Amino acid sequence: xxxxxxxxxxxxxxxxxxxxxxxxxxxxxxxxxxxxxxxxxxxxxxxxxxxxxxxxxxxxxxxxxxxxxxxxxxxxxxxxxxxxxxxxxxxxxxxxxxxxxxxxxxxxxxxxxxxxxxxxxxxxxxxxxxxxxxxxxxxxxxxxxxxxxxxxxxxxxxxxxxxxxxxxxxxxxxxxxxxxxxxxxxxxxxxxxxxxxxxxxxxxxxxxxxxxxxxxxxxxxxxxxxxxxxxxxxxxxxxxxxxxxxxxxxxxxxxxxxxxxxxxxxxxxxxxxxxxxxxxxxxxxxxxxxxxxxxxxxxxxxxxxxxxxxxxxxxxxxxxxxxxxxxxxxxxxxxxxxxxxxxxxxxxxxxxxxxxxxxxxxxxxxxxxxxxxxxxxxxxxxxxxxxxxxxxxxxxxxxx
Ligand SMILES: NC(=O)c1ccc[n+]([C@@H]2O[C@H](COP(=O)([O-])OP(=O)(O)OC[C@H]3O[C@@H](n4cnc5c(N)ncnc54)[C@H](O)[C@@H]3O)[C@@H](O)[C@H]2O)c1
Ligand SMILES: [Fe+2]
Numbered sequence: 001x002x003x004x005x006x007x008x009x010x011x012x013x014x015x016x017x018x019x020x021x022x023x024x025x026x027x028x029x030x031x032x033x034x035x036x037x038x039x040x041x042x043x044x045x046x047x048x049x050x051x052x053x054x055x056x057x058x059x060x061x062x063x064x065x066x067x068x069x070x071x072x073x074x075x076x077x078x079x080x081x082x083x084x085x086x087x088x089x090x091x092x093x094x095x096x097x098x099x100x101x102x103x104x105x106x107x108x109x110x111x112x113x114x115x116x117x118x119x120x121x122x123x124x125x126x127x128x129x130x131x132x133x134x135x136x137x138x139x140x141x142x143x144x145x146x147x148x149x150x151x152x153x154x155x156x157x158x159x160x161x162x163x164x165x166x167x168x169x170x171x172x173x174x175x176x177x178x179x180x181x182x183x184x185x186x187x188x189x190x191x192x193x194x195x196x197x198x199x200x201x202x203x204x205x206x207x208x209x210x211x212x213x214x215x216x217x218x219x220x221x222x223x224x225x226x227x228x229x230x231x232x233x234x235x236x237x238x239x240x241x242x243x244x245x246x247x248x249x250x251x252x253x254x255x256x257x258x259x260x261x262x263x264x265x266x267x268x269x270x271x272x273x274x275x276x277x278x279x280x281x282x283x284x285x286x287x288x289x290x291x292x293x294x295x296x297x298x299x300x301x302x303x304x305x306x307x308x309x310x311x312x313x314x315x316x317x318x319x320x321x322x323x324x325x326x327x328x329x330x331x332x333x334x335x336x337x338x339x340x341x342x343x344x345x346x347x348x349x350x351x352x353x354x355x356x357x358x359x360x361x362x363x364x365x366x367x368x369x370x371x372x373x374x375x376x377x378x379x380x381x382x383x384x385x386x387x388x389x390x391x392x393x394x395x396x397x398x399x400x
Pocket of ligand 1: 057059060063087088089090114115116117118120156157159160161162165166167168169178197198199200201202205209212295296
């Protein structure tokens with residue numbers, strides 16, 4: 001039965017692979033380097049908008065990260081309205097509050113400033129403005145039929161790559177689910193990578209979000225839907241992360257490390273938006289839905305377990321990544337092992353545990369079911385888990 005199911009999904013993955021060559025993936029017009037976020041404000045003015053909704057979270061307003069952009073917009077004659085109701089793993093309710101605010105203030109465009117949570121919330125607010133249907137009806141592939149309100153993005157974490165991806169993740173607490181809305185239209189028109197906004201990111205969030213970016217690069221590289229373009233971006237991102245994440249973690253004020261991590265996150269986003277992710281995300285989305293484990297932290301913990309399992313079918317690909325970051329080994333298996341060991345060592349250096357503290361034995365079967373469905377129906381992974389292998393793997397992450 002499992003083999004039959006696998007065959008059907010393999011065929012579906014083949015269709016998805018073909019589609020990666022046909023679909024017109026777009027990237028935002030990009031501003032980088034010192035002052036990039038203010039340059040983006042000028043571009044918004046040039047696009048002719050009078051009133052812009054800034055979608056962000058309250059922490060960033062408190063930290064003073066939003067004010068310089070508001071000042072710049074105001075100097076350019078643009079009214080900015082701040083909606084700071086986004087919380088980590090944004091919910092349908094928070095997004096609907098943003099839609100109401102956009103309409104009440106007669107906004108014409110959206111500027112997302114924040115981590116993946118703010119950018120994803122902004123994406124769906126922009127989609128809802130043009131599509132009068134419940135967010136749950138946008139879940140899945142290509143259901144944002146009627147376009148988007150103009151959308152601009154400034155990431156303040158170096159992790160999700162949401163500023164370039166065709167995805168937005170929305171929490172649906174009622175269904176204990178993190179649902180993905182996937183549509184080419186979700187890519188913002190313009191984005192700014194401004195490392196200076198990230199120098200105050202606390203070390204644990206730096207580590208978790210950086211490991212999310214690494215997971216995107218690695219899962220994209222070992223995906224069966226990878227191609228030359230995604231490979232190049234995934235390798236670049238992996239190299240940048242190995243080189244700069246430890247510095248960004250230990251010396252958060254280091255601007256060069258922050259800028260390079262912002263670039264790494266973007267490149268990993270380009271890779272995975274086309275090639276897809278895999279089991280690490282399938283499991284971590286459900287750990288997020290069940291226990292609100294931060295997305296990057298969950299990925300960091302799950303990644304080495306999945307790589308150990310996947311290795312027999314992708315040792316050569318993991319060996320490529322190992323060579324790219326300067327690791328040694330006399331054959332592909334040794335190199336793959338060295339790569340996985342290095343990820344474990346990075347996690348240990350960042351104080352990331354090897355287990356999910358909140359994971360409960362009684363939930364494993366449901367988490368496995370949802371993760372297995374997500375993986376089989378969405379991701380072209382190198383090696384599929386059987387249901388019992390999946391339960392066994394998740395159980396290894398139970399706290400002692
Ligand atoms: N759309 C995509 O392609 C995609 C990809 C991966 C993950 N995601 C989703 O993105 C969300 C996670 O986003 P995230 O990991 O970027 O975290 P986040 O946006 O949830 O932010 C985490 C915390 O960091 C704080 N923060 C953000 N920037 C800061 C800064 N510069 N200084 C100080 N504090 C700052 C925020 O206030 C928040 O408390 C999850 O919902 C995840 O599922 C989306
Ligand atoms: Fe992710």
